[in-house]
Amino acid sequence: MPRTKGTVSIRDVAAAAGVSVATVSRVLSAASADVPVRKETRDKVERAIEELGYRPNDLARALLQHRTAAIGLVVPDISNPYYPPLVRGVEDAASSRGYRIVLCNTDRDPAKISGYLDTLIKTRVDGIVVAGGGWADVPDRTAVLGNYRTGLVAVGRHVTAHPSVRIDNVAASREAAGHLIGLGHRRIAFLGGPASSTTVQDRAQGYRDALKVAGLAESGAVVRYGDFTEESGYAATREILDVSPPPTALLCANDRIALGAYAAAADAGRRVPVDVSIVGFDDTPIARYVRPTLTTVSIPTYEMGGAAVRMLLAQLGGNTASEIETMPTRLVVRDSAAPPA
Amino acid sequence: MPRTKGTVSIRDVAAAAGVSVATVSRVLSAASADVPVRKETRDKVERAIEELGYRPNDLARALLQHRTAAIGLVVPDISNPYYPPLVRGVEDAASSRGYRIVLCNTDRDPAKISGYLDTLIKTRVDGIVVAGGGWADVPDRTAVLGNYRTGLVAVGRHVTAHPSVRIDNVAASREAAGHLIGLGHRRIAFLGGPASSTTVQDRAQGYRDALKVAGLAESGAVVRYGDFTEESGYAATREILDVSPPPTALLCANDRIALGAYAAAADAGRRVPVDVSIVGFDDTPIARYVRPTLTTVSIPTYEMGGAAVRMLLAQLGGNTASEIETMPTRLVVRDSAAPPA
DNA sequence: TTGTAGGCGTTATCAG
């Protein structure tokens, strides 16, 4: 019965119900707005919709309304355990407001970032949430974004002209290092991720600040860079435990690195926290399940995702308040850090 | 200069370049197909595109071509470490073929599944990849999918009329249990996830098969259900280690449960694998980094994602071959399982 | 090689 090649449209419904397409459109929008439509007519139409299994074409609607109800979500790599909660935060906040999300994994590759950005603009997403780095080498598409009224909010990044939700990495790291110092540690190493990451830079900074305050600046500062993986933490730890005297504590830029450090310590015959204390960052789910349980800095990733969506929607609504939102972190003290032997 | 309210369209480009919209359209599609266009004209147009920051509207294009280049990806929960590699597999395969993905987290909630399904149809995604369960209680939308030529392939599910990519959970579990039996274990417990999950049912089945083959069926079968979390594994293990005699080995339905079991064993003063052997499922990244390293069944999740996309695209192309693709699993023997003391 | 015009599936405006 549907006339267009295999896909049922509003015209088929209109024909089946014996009304005009305009009327069908009305009963469709009657749900939200209050357009007047006779009950009898509505029933006819709804029956037709049901029988034909009709689903309105949101593309056509979007074309007309200049609004797709889609949000682009750009992350470095969903396989990094840091991101799933953020993604959930974004998705839950988005879907509860009628938006869907299109996910883009960039691997921090400027070419991929660039490509995804173009795709998102071409599909006319209403806005974009970007997390993580790799943007330094991406040609600035801001003007184009503006051309198409695409909103953008960054999460966890520092260098951007757009609104952003972030945490105070310097302060968080200072607190974590301070905790170790308070425990009596004097030789503390910092195991970072990529040196190019502003997050890593900030955490290294907080670490140095804490050492300086404690008067340990030169004697005890040891900073290693690598990436955000277990391997990286493992390798760095194996090396670092070999120097003499070895550090008595390790401040890791994330939990994955800390996990690698656990493994390296075990393989080197050192016990945590007796021989070496370890502190992480992120409070990933495993932190509670490794033994000893991991002392780490908790970051409200899920909430940050939600906040990003709220800011984005505000931005789309023309509301330009709260350009930067800083969310609180918290040092979760567990069993992996103790006074040095 | 753009005339339409704030967003630059093909007409603006045409005007700026002093040509017709058709010509602009041609230089746009000239990239892929080979439409004839004079170099001089092309340059003019491309200059205009550049200057105006023009990005073609894929909505309009999709409307015309009945093809959105979008794939819906439905998973229970991206925060479950099992899914990120699958999602990456899908995204990488999709994006390399010019498709983008819209991500849907269902929490196995029939209402959410249903809602997302409608959204995906309304936005006219070309196809849908569904992973994980919760579909038993969802009213069948298959007819509607057909109305809109939406492809669908399931990954890791058994009850479905659609093509699917899966693994042989029964055989994999049989092998894992067999490994434990071969080590000399006689009292082996199975720690499952949700009893309603076909995956869990199959793994329990494989476990029972192995026991039976070894003549242990009645004496040694202990099956616990719960969910796929560390908590669940922790709780089950604490209980199970209290019975006397306790099992000497634990076969866990996934690595998260196994991780919970590690923690419970430690808290109960039992050593792995001396006092209790543990085997997991999934070969999550942490498996290599816990100590002792975790013996577990490796599942090619990333590849399964890629396979799903290939099958989906074949389906869209009218190719209906390979209705079911079964991918190989592999028991990765590490240090968490050893002969009983 | 380039321009004109019709239509993709909706919604919105205006008459009736």
Next chain:
DNA sequence: CTGATAACGCCTACAA
């Protein structure tokens, strides 16, 4: 309360 009809931004014959 309902029905024509003109957009939305683009592609694709068909003409020129």
